[in-house]
Amino acid sequence: MEDNVSIAVLGTGYVGLVSAVCLADTGKNVFCIDKDDEKLNMIKKGIAPIFEPGLDVLLKKNRKRIFLTKDLRQAVENSTVIFIAVGTPFDGEHIDLTGIKHAAQEIGQVMRTVKGYRVIAVKSTVVPGTTVNVVKPIVLEHSGKTEHDVGFCMNPEFLREGCAVEDFSKPDRIVLGVTSKRVEEIMREVYSGYPDTDIVITNPSSAEMIKYTANAYLALTISYANEIARICEKVNEVDSEDVFHGVVLDKRISPVIDDKRIFPQLITYLKAGCGFGGSCFPKDVKALAAFEKDINIEGGLLETLLLINAQQVEHVFQTGVRFFNGLLKNITILGTAFKPDTDDIRESPGVKLAQIALDKGYTVSVHDYAALENTRKYFGERVYYYNNPLEAIKDADIIFVATSWNKYLDISDAEFEKKMKDGAIMIDCRSLYKQRVHRSWRKRIGVCYEWRQQGEFIKWK
Ligand SMILES: NC(=O)c1ccc[n+]([C@@H]2O[C@H](COP(=O)([O-])OP(=O)(O)OC[C@H]3O[C@@H](n4cnc5c(N)ncnc54)[C@H](O)[C@@H]3O)[C@@H](O)[C@H]2O)c1
Secondary structure, three states: OOOOOOEEEEOOOHHHHHHHHHHHHOOOOEEEEOOOHHHHHHHHOOOOOOOOOOHHHHHHHOHHHEEEEOOHHHHHHOOOEEEEOOOOOEOOOOEOOHHHHHHHHHHHHHHOOOOOOEEEEEOOOOOOOHHHHHHHHHHHHHHOOOOOOEEEEEOOOOOOOOOHHHHHHOOOEEEEEEOOHHHHHHHHHHOOOOOOOEEEEEOHHHHHHHHHHHHHHHHHHHHHHHHHHHHHHOOOOOEHHHHHHHHHOOOOOOOEEOOEEOOOHHHHHOOOOOOOOOOOHHHHHHHHHHHHHHOOOOOOHHHHHHHHHHHHHHHHHHHHHHHOOOOOOEEEEEOOOOOOOOOOOOOOHHHHHHHHHHHOOOEEEEEOOOOHHHHHHHHHHHOEEEOOHHHHOOOOOEEEEOOOOHHHHHOOHHHHHHHOOOOOEEEEOOOOOOOOOOOOOEEEOOEOOHHHHOOOOOOOO
């Protein structure tokens, strides 16, 4: 067993930086490499370049063990394990492995003159076969080494933005797709700070498949819920919240152990919404669907769940238009982060709603608790930005609550009503206000409202 193995992380984005900081917190020395000077300078000052609860604190606490550099050679010379945590975007047709290939080449070139055994660990999400068929040959070619000198691991990351530090520090499992027993031992040492966590030892391609399968499964649940919700909206008196609640009480979904019902977290995905977004689910499912086609599998489920997701934002927008009575001019989006507790707006439903509204010629105002700066970078002067949600809604005809920030729950209906224009409506895209008394100006996604219009009011949770 290698003692207190040193680590290098190439790419200090969401995954790279959080991994580096959390591993440093378990006592490891970690070299962070990024080509982005601005990012490195911020981290050097102890400021995390991304909004992620707890990250700043951990960064400051472990700064003695975190070494920031643009010099890959220095990092590779001083580390046994080199993680690759660069982006793997979807290029419209396939996963784009350009960043991975560059990283593998740069590491290989540096390793040419480096002595001693090294492990290259791929943390980026990549399609099955990438570590063995792409990364390995590039590293071996450019380093002039053999597998006697370098081993490979695929170690997918499951952290969720918004709770990335918590997820990395208390992982559900650690998956190590390794090329040899020696690599396994070194990687176990990397994760020696997590003695109670289940470790899955497998080969690199299976590890790659685990990551995609997990994300596609979660995304599938969301699209399933949204399709069911759309059916519910069309059937008199049906509320999808009641439907899903009734479904999850099945003991195969929520088992009863020692007279206590256990609700798995997966059921939080079983609700009406405006679709999934973020940097992972959309691109990973697209990459898996493209991979499926490439290997001549005629499935269809992955394509369909993507289609349902793409339709859902448009459906939510149309729901607003359907319920609004009057001359529609102004639209406000409350929440542009793709989910709460993050400043990430990649593939965000809130941003998509704003874009649809702009494309249709409406005036758009936006509010978010963390993502306004990123939203401004995206839309520039085309939309109005507000730091205060109640200010953001004052001219709105339709208000879409697109991100379930808890702080939106601090706003009472009376406060909303005081600011809202006459005739304005709110579309609660996340069932955030489902516990509140029904208001005619607020509509939830996934509910059939027609029965209310017949004048009868049935119990409201
Ligand atoms: N963001 C998530 O929640 C999440 C979760 C699990 C897995 N992943 C996967 O992890 C990978 C990274 O995602 P991310 O969100 O952290 O990406 P990111 O875009 O936030 O960060 C990537 C970083 O790599 C740097 N970089 C790229 N090429 C480099 C090079 N050759 N040398 C040095 N630095 C380089 C970039 O400057 C950037 O800072 C992706 O494959 C993603 O799918 C992401």
